[in-house]
Amino acid sequence: MRGAGGAASTASVDLSNTYLDWAERNLALNGLGSSSDRLVQSDAMEWIERERGEYDLIYVDPPTFSNSKRAEDFDVQRDHVRLLTACVARLATGGLILFSNNNRRFKIDREALPELEIRDITPTTIPIDFARDPKIHHCFEIRRHSIG
Numbered sequence: 001m002r003g004a005g006g007a008a009s010t011a012s013v014d015l016s017n018t019y020l021d022w023a024e025r026n027l028a029l030n031g032l033g034s035s036s037d038r039l040v041q042s043d044a045m046e047w048i049e050r051e052r053g054e055y056d057l058i059y060v061d062p063p064t065f066s067n068s069k070r071a072e073d074f075d076v077q078r079d080h081v082r083l084l085t086a087c088v089a090r091l092a093t094g095g096l097i098l099f100s101n102n103n104r105r106f107k108i109d110r111e112a113l114p115e116l117e118i119r120d121i122t123p124t125t126i127p128i129d130f131a132r133d134p135k136i137h138h139c140f141e142i143r144r145h146s147i148g
Contacts, residue, residue: 009036
């Protein structure tokens, strides 16, 4: 993470220790990872709502839904406004949120997020192997509206 993109620090948050173990191994295999790269086992919604850091880039890739016994129920269509609002509160001035999800019927609620510039970049993120089915996921660049 740090070495590949130049970030001073990173935080990866997942409810699953299994996925965090995979992330740690992948960082190591790619010569990345250090004490400034945090792997946090937590409900991501709860974590981002209580986190007080400031981030230049926030990559959000939530599940379509989750009904884990260890976290509150989550539905990306129902809960994306709350999730993105929490992310914006942690976003540094000039920062960027990349928001991706795999809900084939997903519709971003632009009206509920009027303070944000939302650009659909889905077509540029579909691998050529999946070009025949462009609804495999949705991906957006999200920034605060520029002042001025």
